[in-house]
Amino acid sequence: MNSIILRTGTVFILPLLLLVSVVILLRGHNEPGGGFVGGLTAATAMLLHMLAFGPKEARKLLPIGPEAMIGVGLLLALFSGIPAMFAGLPAFKALWTDFEPVQGVKFSTPLIFDVGVYLTVAGVVILIIFSIAEYRGHRAIDAQHASDARAREEAS
Amino acid sequence: MTAQLLASLPLLVPMTGLVLCLVFWRWVALQRGVMVGVALSLSATAVALLLRTTGGEVLAVRLGDWPAPMAITLVVDQTAAIMVLLTAVVAVACTLFSLGGIDRTREHSAYYALLCGLFAAVCGAFTTNDLFNLYVWFEVMLMSSFVLLSLGGRRAQIEGAIKYVTLNLISSTLFLAAIGLTYAMLGTLNMADMAERLAAAENPGQFTPVAAIFLVAFAIKSASFPFFYWLPASYHTPPSVISAVFAGLLTKVGIYVMIRFFGLMFPASHPDAGMIYHIILWLGGFSMVTGVLSAAAQMEIRRILSVHIISQIGYMLMGLGIAGSALHRAANDGDPGGVLAGAAALALAGTIFHIAHNMVVKVNLFLVAGTVERICGSGDLNRIGGLYAARPGLAALFLIPALSLAGIPVLSGFWSKFLLVRAGLVAEAYVIIGVSLFVSVLTLFSMIKIWIYAFWKPAPENAEPHNPDRDPTVGPMRWQYAGSLFLTCVTILIGVFANQAIRAARIGADQLIEPRAYLDAAMDRAGEPASADPASAGEGVAR
Amino acid sequence: MHLLMAITVGMMYATGLYMMLRRSIVKLLIGLVLLSHGSNLLIFTAAGLSEGNPPLIRPGEDGMVGPHTDPLPGALILTAIVISFAILAFACVLVKRGYEEVGTDDQNAMNTTDQ
Numbered sequence: 001m002n003s004i005i006l007r008t009g010t011v012f013i014l015p016l017l018l019l020v021s022v023v024i025l026l027r028g029h030n031e032p033g034g035g036f037v038g039g040l041t042a043a044t045a046m047l048l049h050m051l052a053f054g055p056k057e058a059r060k061l062l063p064i065g066p067e068a069m070i071g072v073g074l075l076l077a078l079f080s081g082i083p084a085m086f087a088g089l090p091a092f093k094a095l096w097t098d099f100e101p102v103q104g105v106k107f108s109t110p111l112i113f114d115v116g117v118y119l120t121v122a123g124v125v126i127l128i129i130f131s132i133a134e135y136r137g138h139r140a141i142d143a144q145h146a147s148d149a150r151a152r153e154e155a156s
Numbered sequence: 157m158t159a160q161l162l163a164s165l166p167l168l169v170p171m172t173g174l175v176l177c178l179v180f181w182r183w184v185a186l187q188r189g190v191m192v193g194v195a196l197s198l199s200a201t202a203v204a205l206l207l208r209t210t211g212g213e214v215l216a217v218r219l220g221d222w223p224a225p226m227a228i229t230l231v232v233d234q235t236a237a238i239m240v241l242l243t244a245v246v247a248v249a250c251t252l253f254s255l256g257g258i259d260r261t262r263e264h265s266a267y268y269a270l271l272c273g274l275f276a277a278v279c280g281a282f283t284t285n286d287l288f289n290l291y292v293w294f295e296v297m298l299m300s301s302f303v304l305l306s307l308g309g310r311r312a313q314i315e316g317a318i319k320y321v322t323l324n325l326i327s328s329t330l331f332l333a334a335i336g337l338t339y340a341m342l343g344t345l346n347m348a349d350m351a352e353r354l355a356a357a358e359n360p361g362q363f364t365p366v367a368a369i370f371l372v373a374f375a376i377k378s379a380s381f382p383f384f385y386w387l388p389a390s391y392h393t394p395p396s397v398i399s400a401v402f403a404g405l406l407t408k409v410g411i412y413v414m415i416r417f418f419g420l421m422f423p424a425s426h427p428d429a430g431m432i433y434h435i436i437l438w439l440g441g442f443s444m445v446t447g448v449l450s451a452a453a454q455m456e457i458r459r460i461l462s463v464h465i466i467s468q469i470g471y472m473l474m475g476l477g478i479a480g481s482a483l484h485r486a487a488n489d490g491d492p493g494g495v496l497a498g499a500a501a502l503a504l505a506g507t508i509f510h511i512a513h514n515m516v517v518k519v520n521l522f523l524v525a526g527t528v529e530r531i532c533g534s535g536d537l538n539r540i541g542g543l544y545a546a547r548p549g550l551a552a553l554f555l556i557p558a559l560s561l562a563g564i565p566v567l568s569g570f571w572s573k574f575l576l577v578r579a580g581l582v583a584e585a586y587v588i589i590g591v592s593l594f595v596s597v598l599t600l601f602s603m604i605k606i607w608i609y610a611f612w613k614p615a616p617e618n619a620e621p622h623n624p625d626r627d628p629t630v631g632p633m634r635w636q637y638a639g640s641l642f643l644t645c646v647t648i649l650i651g652v653f654a655n656q657a658i659r660a661a662r663i664g665a666d667q668l669i670e671p672r673a674y675l676d677a678a679m680d681r682a683g684e685p686a687s688a689d690p691a692s693a694g695e696g697v698a699r
Numbered sequence: 700m701h702l703l704m705a706i707t708v709g710m711m712y713a714t715g716l717y718m719m720l721r722r723s724i725v726k727l728l729i730g731l732v733l734l735s736h737g738s739n740l741l742i743f744t745a746a747g748l749s750e751g752n753p754p755l756i757r758p759g760e761d762g763m764v765g766p767h768t769d770p771l772p773g774a775l776i777l778t779a780i781v782i783s784f785a786i787l788a789f790a791c792v793l794v795k796r797g798y799e800e801v802g803t804d805d806q807n808a809m810n811t812t813d814q
Contacts, residue, residue, distance in 0.1 A: 036781070067266070071178025078168075078175055084221070090160050093221035128788045148264070288775055295782045302789055311800045315809040318797055321790055322719070322727060329734045332779055336742030339772065389812045 003052075010052040017045035025118050026105050035114035039121025046126050055133045066127040073119030080112035162208065163215040163232045165201040166240045166283055170194055170276035177269035187268040188255060194272055195247040198279075202241035209234045210663060214677035216285075224680035225349040229285040231678045235508055235664035239282045239412055242515045245646055246404045247275050249639040253397045253523050256635025257530070262307055262395070270307075273300040274401065281409045285678045287335055287345040290413065294331065294377065298324050301406060304398050305390060316390030323386035327376035334369040341366065348678035351420040351671070364428045367421060371435070374417070378410025380473055381442035384466045388450065391465070392458040392535075396526025397639075399458060403465055404519035408511050411472045415507065418480065419668045424487035433480030440473030441591050448598040457525040457535040457610065460602055461518070464561070467595055468514050474588055475507030475576050482583040483669065497669075499582035504665035505658060506575030512661070513560070513568040513650060520557040520643035524550065527636045528610060537606065542615035551611045553640045558607065560647050562600035568650035571658065704744040711737030724794050724804045731790065735783040739776045746772035 021041035028034030050058040084093035096108040173194035180186040218227035277297035284290050306317040342353050354360050379387040391399050422429040447467025454460045479500040486496035532540040544551045560567035580589035711733050718730030754770035801808050
């Protein structure tokens with residue numbers, strides 16, 4: 001899409017959307033919000049950028065690939081269940097500390113879990129959006145795979 | 157090791173594997189290592205669980221330490237432990253086979269991560285005690301299998317995947333609707349709590365229509381008659397190791413859940429138990445016959461094996477049906493000498509044994525079929541042949557599980573059918589026993605057909621020359637043989653140590669019939685076996 | 700209200716099933732969407748409806764006060780929506796791929812695996 005209004009607007013709206021998504025994530029435990037909604041909002045920001053500048057530019061914006069985002073997110077979510085096991089409690093029992101990284105948000109295992117959910121949801125949705133947007137028909141994909149395989153063959 | 161940690165490990169191990177595979181997205185060699193690690197540690201966990209539960213102890217963990225009926229509870233009794241062990245065996249074999257038999261393109265498209273996800277979902281479905289959690293595991297299983305099925309995207313795969321997706325989604329929708337109705341009716345989704353509330357209910361018959369919806373949903377999942385159409389349309393389309401995992405695990409989860417659900421909700425005292433188990437018996441009979449007859453009409457190895465899954469599902473349903481009907485008759489008409497109760501325990505033990513045996517054998521046959529297809533370039537029986545002369549080792553690897561599937565003595569399949577038939581004779585279910593013996597003969601016919609066409613008959617003149625060992629897109633063949641060899645050894649071991657295996661199945665069956673320990677563990681009541689473990693007697697268990 | 704919801708759920712199931720029986724594969728997908736949303740509404744309705752009683756703890760109070768809706772069905776539905784979202788996203792791509800492979804969205808043309 002080649003619209004100057006959308007492009008200009010996106011530059012301002014994108015950071016705002018990401019900020020809102022983090023706010024939604026952090027207030028999530030006691031008030032409406034949470035990792036899932038936050039992740040969706042973050043993915044919407046990426047979607048907007050992709051619509052304005054195309055999937056190639058949007059990929060450059062991500063520090064890590066969406067697959068790795070899912071992986072790290074799940075890792076955090078899984079990890080949040082482990083401290084309880086060391087304390088002799090069943091896995092995923094919520095543990096709270098008094099440390100507040102942000103005013104009003106206590107550092108706790110549910111917070112870690114929520115951040116994991118945030119990353120996973122954002123990663124999944126971005127992955128879905130990318131794979132639909134970058135889809136060029138299966139023949140192109142097959143050719144890509146063949147050339148990838150050749151490149152690996154030569155590398156090894 | 158504490159009971160709680162042990163009970164959550166079948167879930168945590170493959171989940172960790174899934175996460176690591178995603179984190180190591182770019183490094184396939186690391187993903188292979190993770191997969192091997194998952195398979196081995198899952199096996200170790202399963203063996204530990206099996207040893208722990210043999211004495212009748214039931215392990216339970218309430219995730220998040222919420223109080224009993226609210227928490228998602230993972231409960232492991234002997235039956236669940238056996239199922240987790242078999243899942244681990246399948247995981248080991250399929251990992252070995254994948255190292256040689258899966259192409260590099262799939263390995264780069266999250267193949268191992270999806271496989272880990274599938275194993276996690278299967279283990280979750282085997283251990284969970286919460287109905288909605290079960291739904292979630294079904295969906296995770298479904299999602300991983302959808303992607304595994306359509307990975308690669310040939311036309312046949314896409315067509316198969318569309319049918320698979322549609323029918324399985326209908327099943328999930330029915331399951332979800334039934335969960336909603338259950339919650340409205342009983343106010344709980346914890347299966348143990350549901351069972352107790354139903355037993356105390358004034359009019360338990362109200363729940364029967366909802367149970368019928370559950371029955372349909374589980375029957376679609378387990379591909380039993382008349383809901384099996386998705387299976388022959390899709391199972392032969394992906395690479396053989398993926399069909400092998402599906403064949404070994406997915407339908408068996410449906411059957412296991414059926415046993416667990418109806419065993420808890422419809423004990424012999426329930427007024428509608430007789431009707432429910434009678435329906436299951438009929439479904440089993442028709443599944444056996446339709447499956448084996450359609451297999452007789454097929455001419456491609458993996459299609460034959462796929463439809464045979466349906467007929468084997470019939471045997472498992474038959475066991476459940478015989479057991480339930482016998483218990484119901486014993487409760488209503490009296491049971492002098494405990495003959496009927498004994499028959500029911502035997503039938504359930506036979507069912508558990510049959511599921512275990514079938515997982516091993518079916519996966520092995522699909523793996524061998526994959527090796528045959530790799531060697532000959534096709535699985536069409538008319539276009540291949542001469543394998544006995546060319547590869548006698550492979551012929552042996554096929555013959556042993558094939559004969560075991562048909563129920564030839566000493567091999568594992570004989571014992572499970574022996575248990576089922578004996579239980580049927582005692583319970584006087586003569587018709588279904590006759591049907592099952594007839595189906596057994598036809599199974600042997602199908603296996604002999606593959607044997608004659610693929611192995612004995614000389615290779616056809618126009619067979620294109622094909623060198624399987626020089627295929628650059630896949631790994632070396634020896635890993636494929638290793639997977640098959642491992643499963644063949646397991647088949648023989650189950651047959652030789654049948655006594656021990658039957659004893660384990662019998663303990664599981666007794667726990668299913670008299671679920672007191674299971675209910676106590678799931679509801680976290682005082683005196684639960686887990687609190688006998690001094691290491692776990694922290695705040696988590698003490699009230 | 701219950702009656703209205705029951706009729707809505709019934710209509711969604713009926714429309715969904717009708718769509719699934721059509722030959723077009725896109726309509727099959729729409730049918731699946733309607734069925735899964737119908738199930739979500741069914742849970743919502745079956746678990747009991749009450750008006751204006753959100754299960755929220757108000758500021759300054761220690762727990763839930765007065766009558767409130769059961770929050771569990773909401774949680775169940777949310778999970779089910781997330782799951783069906785993922786599966787339907789996948790199914791969309793699958794349908795698109797199927798259309799490219801087969802060249803039509805007629806299900807009757809997709810019979811090569813049944814022979």
